[in-house]
Amino acid sequence: xxxxxxxxxxxxxxxxxxxxxxxxxxxxxxxxxxxxxxxxxxxxxxxxxxxxxxxxxxxxxxxxxxxxxxxxxxxxxxxxxxxxxxxxxxxxxxxxxxxxxxxxxxxxxxxxxxxxxxxxxxxxxxxxxxxxxxxxxxxxxxxxxxxxxxxxxxxxxxxxxxxxxxxxxxxxxxxxxxxxxxxxxxxxxxxxxxxxxxxxxxxxxxxxxxxxxxxxxxxxxxxxxxxxxxxxxxxxxxxxxxxxxxxxxxxxxxxxxxxxxxxxxxxxxxxxxxxxxxxxxxxxxxxxxxxxxxxxxxxxxxxxxxxxxxxxxxxxxxxxxxxxxxxxxxxxxxxxxxxxxxxxxxxxxxxxxxxxxxxxxxxxx
Ligand SMILES: *[C@@H]1O[C@H](CO)[C@@H](O)[C@H](O)[C@H]1NC(C)=O
Ligand SMILES: *[C@@H]1O[C@H](CO)[C@@H](O)[C@H](O)[C@H]1NC(C)=O
Numbered sequence: 001x002x003x004x005x006x007x008x009x010x011x012x013x014x015x016x017x018x019x020x021x022x023x024x025x026x027x028x029x030x031x032x033x034x035x036x037x038x039x040x041x042x043x044x045x046x047x048x049x050x051x052x053x054x055x056x057x058x059x060x061x062x063x064x065x066x067x068x069x070x071x072x073x074x075x076x077x078x079x080x081x082x083x084x085x086x087x088x089x090x091x092x093x094x095x096x097x098x099x100x101x102x103x104x105x106x107x108x109x110x111x112x113x114x115x116x117x118x119x120x121x122x123x124x125x126x127x128x129x130x131x132x133x134x135x136x137x138x139x140x141x142x143x144x145x146x147x148x149x150x151x152x153x154x155x156x157x158x159x160x161x162x163x164x165x166x167x168x169x170x171x172x173x174x175x176x177x178x179x180x181x182x183x184x185x186x187x188x189x190x191x192x193x194x195x196x197x198x199x200x201x202x203x204x205x206x207x208x209x210x211x212x213x214x215x216x217x218x219x220x221x222x223x224x225x226x227x228x229x230x231x232x233x234x235x236x237x238x239x240x241x242x243x244x245x246x247x248x249x250x251x252x253x254x255x256x257x258x259x260x261x262x263x264x265x266x267x268x269x270x271x272x273x274x275x276x277x278x279x280x281x282x283x284x285x286x287x288x289x290x291x292x293x294x295x296x297x298x299x300x301x302x303x304x305x306x307x308x309x310x311x312x313x314x315x316x317x318x319x320x321x322x323x324x325x326x327x328x329x330x331x332x333x334x335x336x337x338x339x340x341x342x343x344x345x346x347x348x349x350x351x352x353x354x355x356x357x358x359x360x361x362x363x364x365x
Contacts, residue, residue: 053299054353056081057150059090059103059119060346063316066099066125067092068145070363071340072356076299078306079319080338084363091119093143095158099125100143102171102235102292104347105150109176109183117349118216119145120172120185123158135190136199138168142187144216150355151362161211161219165191167199171292171345175238177212177272178246184272186210186225188234188258206232206258232258235345238272239295239305239325249274252325254286254293254307262288263309267326284328287320289313292345295325299350307331310345317343 058071058081067089074080084090093100100121108116123139140162145153162169172187187210190203208226211219226233235256242248249271256263262285266276278284286293292310294317305325308317319334351359 052352053350055351055356056296056299056348057105057351057355057359058343058346058348059105060317060343061101061103061121063342063344064127065089066097066101066127068100068103068119068121069343069346070359071343072359072364074338077338078296078298079334079336081340083340084359090363091145091153091156093123093158094156096123096139096141096143097125097128099123099128101126102345104173104294105349106174106183107176107349109178110181113176115148117147117150118174119143119147119153120174120216122170122172122187124168124170134168136167136192136203138170140164140166140169140189142169142172142185146216149358150349150351151358157217159217159219161185161187162189162209162222163191164197165194166209167192167203171235173237173347174213174216175240175272179271179273180212182212182214183216184210185213185216185219186236188236189222190232205229206234208233208236208255226255228257230259234258235263235292237293237295237347239297241297241326243297252295252305254295256291256293257285258291260285260288261291262286263290263293264328265326278328279326280328286328286331292317294345294347296348296350306334306348308343308346308348312344315341317346 056073060069068091070084070090071081072084101124103119103121106118121143123141141158141160144157146155147153166189170188174183174185177184188206189209190206192199192203207224209222210225211222213219233255237254239252241250251268254265264285266278268274268276287309290309291312294308296306298304303323307320310317319339320331321334322331324330
C-alpha cells in the first residue's frame with residue numbers, strides 16, 4: 001500500500017495551482033453548458049475547482065457489522081482504498097437499535113461549507129430484528145453525528161423525521177440545497193393506513209420522502225419527494241455536477257427500483273426540484289441486482305464519475321465509472337484490484353491534502 005509523502009503532496013498542490021491559473025482564463029458558460037463544454041472541447045474547466053483535492057474518504061458499514069467504518073484512498077486513486085483504524089469501527093451508535101447502516105458523509109453547505117460535516121445513517125441492527133418487523137415497526141429516526149474536522153465525531157443523536165404511519169426510515173442522505181439555503185434530507189418509507197396503527201396489514205409502495213434542516217436537529221414536516229407508485233423506490237443519491245458552483249442547476253440522482261432490484265440515474269438541469277428525466281426511458285437501468293448507489297466525481301478527471309454499486313447478494317460494493325454519467329448506458333465496471341471487498345452501502349467524499357494527512361495521522365495504520 002502506498003503512502004503519500006508530504007513532498008509528493010506539495011508537488012501535487014503546485015501542479016494543480018498551475019492548472020488553476022491556466023483554467024481561470026477559460027470562462028464557464030453557466031451550469032447547463034458546463035457539462036457539454038467538457039465533452040465538446042475536452043477542456044477541464046473545473047480543474048480550478050478540484051485542483052487541491054488529494055484523495056477520498058469513504059464511510060461504509062460491513063455486512064454483519066452495522067457500524068461506521070472509514071476507508072482512505074491511496075493518494076488520489078479513486079479505486080484504491082485501505083481500511084482505517086485497523087479495520088475497527090470509527091463510530092458505534094449507542095442509541096436506538098445500536099446499529100447503523102448506510103452511513104453517508106454530508107459536506108456542509110452555505111456558511112458551513114468546508115467547516116462542518118455530518119454523518120447520517122439508518123437506525124437498524126438487523127441481527128436484533130427481522131426484515132418484516134424492520135419495515136412495519138422499524139425506526140422512524142435517523143442517526144446523526146457531526147464534526148468540524150472529519151476526525152472528531154460528536155453529538156450522536158437519533159432524530160425522528162417521519163410520521164407514525166410510516167413503517168421505517170431507510171438510507172437517509174442529505175444535500176445542501178443552494179436555492180433553499182438549507183439541507184435537503186431524504187429517505188425511503190412505506191406507509192400504513194391510520195386505521196392500522198400496529199401496521200399489521202398491507203402498506204403503500206415505498207416512496208422517497210424529504211424534509212429540510214439547518215442543523216440536523218430540527219426538521220420540517222416530511223413530504224413526498226419521489227413516488228413511482230406502484231414501484232418501490234429506495235436508496236436515493238444525488239450528485240451535484242459542479243459542486244463548487246452554487247449557481248449550478250445540474251444534478252444527477254441515482255436510485256434503486258426496489259421492485260425490480262435495479263439501479264438507474266435521472267438528470268436535471270433545472271435544480272433539485274426541476275424537471276428530472278430518465279435517459280433511455282422508463283426501463284433503462286445501469287445495473288441489476290444491486291443497491292445503495294454512491295456516486296463521486298473523480299478528483300483528477302472532472303468529466304469522470306465513479307459509482308459504487310452494492311452487490312448485496314454477493315461481495316458488496318463494486319466500483320463502476322462513466323465519462324457520460326447522465327446516461328443509463330455506458331457504465332463500465334472499474335478495476336477492482338485495489339478496491340476492498342464486502343463494503344456495504346455508504347458514501348465517498350473527495351478531500352484535500354490537509355484533511356487527507358490529518359485523517360491518515362489519526363486513523364492510519
Ligand atoms: C482543506 O480543507 C479544509 C476543510 O475544508 C480547510 O480547512 C483547509 O484550508 C483546506 N486546505 C487547503 C490546502 O486547501
Ligand atoms: C471534539 O469535539 C468536541 C465538540 O466540538 C470538543 O468539545 C472536543 O474538545 C473535541 N475533541 C478533540 C480531541 O478535538
